[in-house]
Amino acid sequence: MYDFPSHWWAKAEEKVFNLPKAKEALEKLLSLHPNPQSLIDYLNERRFILLLELLDRSECIKKFLINHPEDFQNTIPGLWYVFKDKKAYLKELKELVHDGMSDEEFSKALAYYRHRELMRIMSKEILGTAKLEDILYEYSQLPDAMLELCYERAYKEMVEKYGEPVGENGKPATGCIIALGKLGSYELNYYSDIDIMFLHSTDKGQAGKLNLNEFFSKVFQKVFKLMTQVTPEGKPYEVDLDLRPFGKSGPISMSLRSAELYYESYGRTWERFALLRARYCAGDEELYRAFEREVKEPFVFRRSVDYRIIEEIRLMKAQIASEAKKKLLNKQNVKTGEGGIREVEFAVQALVILLGGKFPFLKESNTFRAIWKLNQKGIFSNEEALLLERAYEFLRRLEHAIQVYGCISTQSFSDSEIKRLAKVLNMKEEEFIKVYKEYTIGVSLIFSGIMPSQEEEELHPIQRALLNEDIEEAKEILKSLGFREPVRAYNILSSYITGREGIKLSTQEKQSFIKLLPRLVESLSQTPDPDETLSNFDKFFSNPTGRKIVLSPAKEDVNKTLCRIFSLSSYISTLISRYPDLVEDVLTLYQDFPTLEDLKEEFEKYRSTLGLGLEDLYRRFKRVWEIRITLVYLVKKNERYKKLFEFFQKLSDLSDFLLQRLWEDLKIKDMLLIALGKYGSSELNIGSDLDLVFACRSAGLENTKKAQEFIAFLTKHTSEGYLYKVDFRLRPMGRAGEIAPSIDFYRDYFQTQARTWERIAWTRCRYVAGEKSLMEEFEALLKDFLFNKPIGDKERKEIRDMRFALEGNAKKMKGYIDLKFSPGGLIDAEFLCQYYILLEKLREPSMIKACEALMQKYSTLKEVYENYLFLRLVETRLRLSKESAGSLVSPQDMKRLASSLGMQGEELEERIRESMKRLREVFLEVFD
Numbered sequence: 001m002y003d004f005p006s007h008w009w010a011k012a013e014e015k016v017f018n019l020p021k022a023k024e025a026l027e028k029l030l031s032l033h034p035n036p037q038s039l040i041d042y043l044n045e046r047r048f049i050l051l052l053e054l055l056d057r058s059e060c061i062k063k064f065l066i067n068h069p070e071d072f073q074n075t076i077p078g079l080w081y082v083f084k085d086k087k088a089y090l091k092e093l094k095e096l097v098h099d100g101m102s103d104e105e106f107s108k109a110l111a112y113y114r115h116r117e118l119m120r121i122m123s124k125e126i127l128g129t130a131k132l133e134d135i136l137y138e139y140s141q142l143p144d145a146m147l148e149l150c151y152e153r154a155y156k157e158m159v160e161k162y163g164e165p166v167g168e169n170g171k172p173a174t175g176c177i178i179a180l181g182k183l184g185s186y187e188l189n190y191y192s193d194i195d196i197m198f199l200h201s202t203d204k205g206q207a208g209k210l211n212l213n214e215f216f217s218k219v220f221q222k223v224f225k226l227m228t229q230v231t232p233e234g235k236p237y238e239v240d241l242d243l244r245p246f247g248k249s250g251p252i253s254m255s256l257r258s259a260e261l262y263y264e265s266y267g268r269t270w271e272r273f274a275l276l277r278a279r280y281c282a283g284d285e286e287l288y289r290a291f292e293r294e295v296k297e298p299f300v301f302r303r304s305v306d307y308r309i310i311e312e313i314r315l316m317k318a319q320i321a322s323e324a325k326k327k328l329l330n331k332q333n334v335k336t337g338e339g340g341i342r343e344v345e346f347a348v349q350a351l352v353i354l355l356g357g358k359f360p361f362l363k364e365s366n367t368f369r370a371i372w373k374l375n376q377k378g379i380f381s382n383e384e385a386l387l388l389e390r391a392y393e394f395l396r397r398l399e400h401a402i403q404v405y406g407c408i409s410t411q412s413f414s415d416s417e418i419k420r421l422a423k424v425l426n427m428k429e430e431e432f433i434k435v436y437k438e439y440t441i442g443v444s445l446i447f448s449g450i451m452p453s454q455e456e457e458e459l460h461p462i463q464r465a466l467l468n469e470d471i472e473e474a475k476e477i478l479k480s481l482g483f484r485e486p487v488r489a490y491n492i493l494s495s496y497i498t499g500r501e502g503i504k505l506s507t508q509e510k511q512s513f514i515k516l517l518p519r520l521v522e523s524l525s526q527t528p529d530p531d532e533t534l535s536n537f538d539k540f541f542s543n544p545t546g547r548k549i550v551l552s553p554a555k556e557d558v559n560k561t562l563c564r565i566f567s568l569s570s571y572i573s574t575l576i577s578r579y580p581d582l583v584e585d586v587l588t589l590y591q592d593f594p595t596l597e598d599l600k601e602e603f604e605k606y607r608s609t610l611g612l613g614l615e616d617l618y619r620r621f622k623r624v625w626e627i628r629i630t631l632v633y634l635v636k637k638n639e640r641y642k643k644l645f646e647f648f649q650k651l652s653d654l655s656d657f658l659l660q661r662l663w664e665d666l667k668i669k670d671m672l673l674i675a676l677g678k679y680g681s682s683e684l685n686i687g688s689d690l691d692l693v694f695a696c697r698s699a700g701l702e703n704t705k706k707a708q709e710f711i712a713f714l715t716k717h718t719s720e721g722y723l724y725k726v727d728f729r730l731r732p733m734g735r736a737g738e739i740a741p742s743i744d745f746y747r748d749y750f751q752t753q754a755r756t757w758e759r760i761a762w763t764r765c766r767y768v769a770g771e772k773s774l775m776e777e778f779e780a781l782l783k784d785f786l787f788n789k790p791i792g793d794k795e796r797k798e799i800r801d802m803r804f805a806l807e808g809n810a811k812k813m814k815g816y817i818d819l820k821f822s823p824g825g826l827i828d829a830e831f832l833c834q835y836y837i838l839l840e841k842l843r844e845p846s847m848i849k850a851c852e853a854l855m856q857k858y859s860t861l862k863e864v865y866e867n868y869l870f871l872r873l874v875e876t877r878l879r880l881s882k883e884s885a886g887s888l889v890s891p892q893d894m895k896r897l898a899s900s901l902g903m904q905g906e907e908l909e910e911r912i913r914e915s916m917k918r919l920r921e922v923f924l925e926v927f928d
Contacts, residue, residue: 005045008048033070057401060115075120086141086145096112103225122400136187143188154223163206167201168202174283175199176281176285176288181277185277193237194237198253199259199287220253317350336411348374348388352364352370388446402421460517475487483534516551532567565634576631593647629654644876655679666709672775696742697742746781800928813890828922894909
């Protein structure tokens, strides 16, 4: 080891925390030095101790000095009097780089220079040759110079490759780089990212084959690459572009006009804070001045008090206060903790934003200078200003000490680090703890006094997690509440606060949402599938009217009901997301199923006020009232099967009303519209097709055309969708038959060609529209067809064979239960009931009513009736749970269906299988 005076070592022991480690690093440095004696000769006591402190305080500076052992003695001279600005940095950088360098060599040179200058700047702070404010100001101009060089290089390369960028006015198009964050306010940390955004003058013009947006995107992508490329010397800088318009999802560069429109239309209050610190960094300075004049000034500063902004700032303050209360495990956070750096900056910036429009003197982004400007205006007292300045300087020095040690952007320290940090700040441990406590308490008191909220409430953990954007805490909370995808749930919920495309809440809406949040997640957690319920909620909340309903303070019961609806029905959730006001209607105006008079009155209102064409009018009306009927079914408190009957009946009544009105509008005469299937039995379900047939007084081309016109009206797809899906396959001869046969044709067909399964189908015949005389004539021949032929063994066999054929042709999926076609499914029950209808000559199209009448005589039908109703209930819940659900129940469906019925998944499956087993047993008893 080279011999240094013992009193130097003694003095060093007072300053250096880990002297043995620093000594080891010095030995290595000297061993690698090409001329170690030159360094030894350069050192005096102060320089010797400075070198050891640098080696002790920062791993990255230690690494740099060992790799470049001559740089200490080459850089330190002039430390007391040399101040470098952007111009000085540029001059030195241009001696290091040249056009012939590769990109990697260029970035390597920048990274080398950055660390060399960091060593010099740190030395200034260690020796106290300048105030911290001046040191930060000097260091913040280093990235400016590097970005200028990168921009010049990237711009030149793109011009050579694509051509000069020219605006539509023939003038050169330009770009610039805007500094934000601590870089923008000349307060850059030693080891933090640099926040910047890119801007170009116009989108209107070309650069060769490229439009200007494409050209400048390529320029700035190259700038970003040059500044962040990993080299043997490390990266020049970490660059953060997230503060640009639209954040990570936004374009890398935006034209001046686009930026102006963005901040006018979408700019949020946190972006006012971001732009407060915006300043020119590199590129075309005139372009930046235009940005400052046309975008920054009008957006950041308002001449009159804007109470909306005040409330948004209060909300930001609440978020900061909430995060400050969050305790890290055995750690303090010098930035986000109570009384930390963020609270100083927020207190100052909030006042500057609120008052800068009225008092231009206060338009200041630098924290040190802004504190005293606010003091001069009487906002801060002398004591408050002095406390804030000293606290801010202390906390920033502490932050530097934390960051440079491990060369990472962090602000937390543990109790075990206090001894080292106190030594770096030339303090005793006890003094450090006392000063840290005094400053943070003082800052916290001043911060609390800035725009105090009218009410301060303890935040719920989920509120705190979202306000702090703490995804890990939120993830744990949401996971414990039953969310399978907690990160996705967090992203949805947090987007309501931070904003996303299509959703931008006002300050009042944000506050209402945050207040609602604990009850909302609790309601979501009580549903069988919180993730799907939240997805449905999100669709509704994305609609401004939906948001208004959810966030209304008087609507707590509505929100509980909404969560129930969202958990039960994805299908109806999608529909009410388009018409959210219907929810409020159902819970206020229409608390029961609609009557015929309700439908008539509302239809006339639609006709006179909406200004829709006839096709769209019918479709809109049908959709709205189908939603209302479904909502009443979901929210009405009633015996479940009675409510189910009403639901079927009201959906059928709605169809009757619309088809009868359409029959009149199309002026159809001498023809019957007949319903079959579940529509015929007035047991229509949500999403069911309509089984229809026509019957005419006499055959003819005119009647066929009218029938086709009617069908086209129902099925045509317009901007409002279709009116109904219809099925005419139950007409004589099926698809091969005439669309509108005559009554005489029916008489002959029923007598000579119709099969037993058709008798079964026609038991559900019901007349929807047409002349009464025609109905009476058709009813006479129908009764003859249904009841004047015997029902014996042959017919029983035909019914059984038809049932088995339907069963065999049905699509089978492993693990699925088909409520309709599987053995013991709904068709078993329907065929049984229809068989007894024929046997007893009962003219009742409703399966439910027929069963009720027949089970007085046939006791086995009581079991059929009960199991049929249960399966219809499950089918209805299935159809409501997801659009186009049909009758197939998947294993995934089972849990949701079970919960909606107050059962467990296994319990429901067992009950379904037991019902189907019993229905099949009865079916075989009757038909075997």
